[in-house]
Amino acid sequence: MLKSDLRITKTKQALEEALLTLLQEKPLKSISITEICRLAKINRGTFYLHYGQIEDLFEEYYKEIMKDLTDSYQEPYRHADILNTKKLNPSTIRIFHHIETYKNFYRIVFSRTVPMSYYYLLFNQVQDLLKRDMELKLKSSVDPAMLSAYQANAILGLIIEWGRNDFQQPAEDMNLLLVRILNIQIESRG
Amino acid sequence: MLKSDLRITKTKQALEEALLTLLQEKPLKSISITEICRLAKINRGTFYLHYGQIEDLFEEYYKEIMKDLTDSYQEPYRHADILNTKKLNPSTIRIFHHIETYKNFYRIVFSRTVPMSYYYLLFNQVQDLLKRDMELKLKSSVDPAMLSAYQANAILGLIIEWGRNDFQQPAEDMNLLLVRILNIQIESRG
DNA sequence: TTTTTTATTGAACATTTGTCTAATAAAAAG
DNA sequence: CTTTTTATTAGACAAATGTTCAATAAAAAA
Known part of the structure; x- marks a missing residue:
């Protein structure tokens, strides 16, 4: 078994990239999970699969x-x-x-x-x-x-x-x- | 004009007391505004009148x-x-x-x-x-x-x-x- | 390749958040 | 005591949160 699924890597990359993009236009505090997922084109449920917040x-x-x-x-x-x-x-x-x-x-x-x-x-x-x-x-x-x-x-x-x-x-x-x-x-x- | 209305003092006291009570049973992170207001018997809108979070x-x-x-x-x-x-x-x-x-x-x-x-x-x-x-x-x-x-x-x-x-x-x-x-x-x- | 495993999805749900009204009640000022 | 001021309230609202489900699709293993 591999240490991490390719799908997981891809999902995490997309989320991180979306966060970094949003951070350039507004403070962390005002960024919502929904917003990150929308930009990353990742299902919100998937976010919660990897992160709590x-x-x-x-x-x-x-x-x-x-x-x-x-x-x-x-x-x-x-x-x-x-x-x-x-x-x-x-x-x-x-x-x-x-x-x-x-x-x-x-x-x-x-x-x-x-x-x-x-x-x-x-x-x-x-x-x-x-x-x-x-x-x-x-x-x-x-x-x-x-x-x-x-x-x-x-x-x-x-x-x-x-x-x-x-x-x-x-x-x-x-x-x-x-x-x-x-x-x-x-x-x-x- | 007085520095602070008695109602404000009472409201704030009730909210602080409620928070301190809740802090004894659970971490700050898991306490919601709704919960504090319910316990303090203060309208949630009133909370936002004095505090943002x-x-x-x-x-x-x-x-x-x-x-x-x-x-x-x-x-x-x-x-x-x-x-x-x-x-x-x-x-x-x-x-x-x-x-x-x-x-x-x-x-x-x-x-x-x-x-x-x-x-x-x-x-x-x-x-x-x-x-x-x-x-x-x-x-x-x-x-x-x-x-x-x-x-x-x-x-x-x-x-x-x-x-x-x-x-x-x-x-x-x-x-x-x-x-x-x-x-x-x-x-x-x- | 085929099979097996599992990450992702969409959809739904109850709850919380943040904001806003008009009505009410409490306090301050006269 | 009466009037004026204003803090609080109940209720409603759209949005976000956090969780769950069966269906699907993608990756790993055979």
Whole structure:
């Protein structure tokens, strides 16, 4: 038995394409299931066969972008197995470029009416990526899950603020900003 | 003219009470407007006169709790006008106790199906509170909005992870954890 | 190819949503 | 207390939701 029927693939593709088309003209919140199915020429019952709500369909598209995030994050590791940890989170730094590339998408992710699950998809991804660096400097008794949650969400905080400025600053400036913030935290205890 | 009609107050109270009752037996997501109105004995049209969706009703309840957060946060300031900044974020520290007190509420706030707006309500509140401390140590060229966004969301990251453990750890442990994490960030660059 | 499996369809259904009326009742203002 | 203002109501409406069914068509397996 095959992992997925061709008909399923075709149906899902049609639905995703329809959603993406509709997203270009109106906000996610105002798009109905009926509308997507009408455009995709898919029976509404078929939609419910694969998804429970529009958000589930969007999440599938979301995962493609998370794949790119992981790839761009891991790029610095392709040449060196272990990065110089003296440099300020050198690997973290690619995340801002990734967000900038997909800012139309992230405007949706960070919008008020969207479900928290989108935030978690991003949060979990960044947290997982950070854990790789974590192991290196882990002499402390702090729970790695807690530490990575702290750092991952701190960065998401910057991104939210960035998004509030409609991603005006270049990604490179955000990198510098992150470095400066980390320095402040050191100075203030000197 | 008075700020609000008695009828409005009564209606809103009835709706909030109905929502809170329903929340004890089922998740927010599965509660319908029709259901709330039926229980509150309020005409459905009246609901739409005050709110656009269930989430708006929940947000009104949310704001009561945000009031308590602000109060408990500002408690350390009641006796001293300026806190010793050498101590690790002494004022921040009350937030974990607040969350613990209202953990049934925060389980909803951090649940996957809820809209991002709930997250923003909390994020904005914590960010505002942090800005008070911020001014003291602000010699750097970093945008205060960015810095407070970073720190506020970092703490929310800890709370999310805490929530994943269903708030098992005592709030006091979370305080210690926060102190340890801040120390790690210093050590790792010595 | 033929057979078997199963995804999709159209149609129907009860329910909820969001919006709108004119009638009513409650509160505020005089 | 009387008048004025306005919040609430019941009812109706088109649309969307969520679910179910037997019939059909497409894909996988033989």
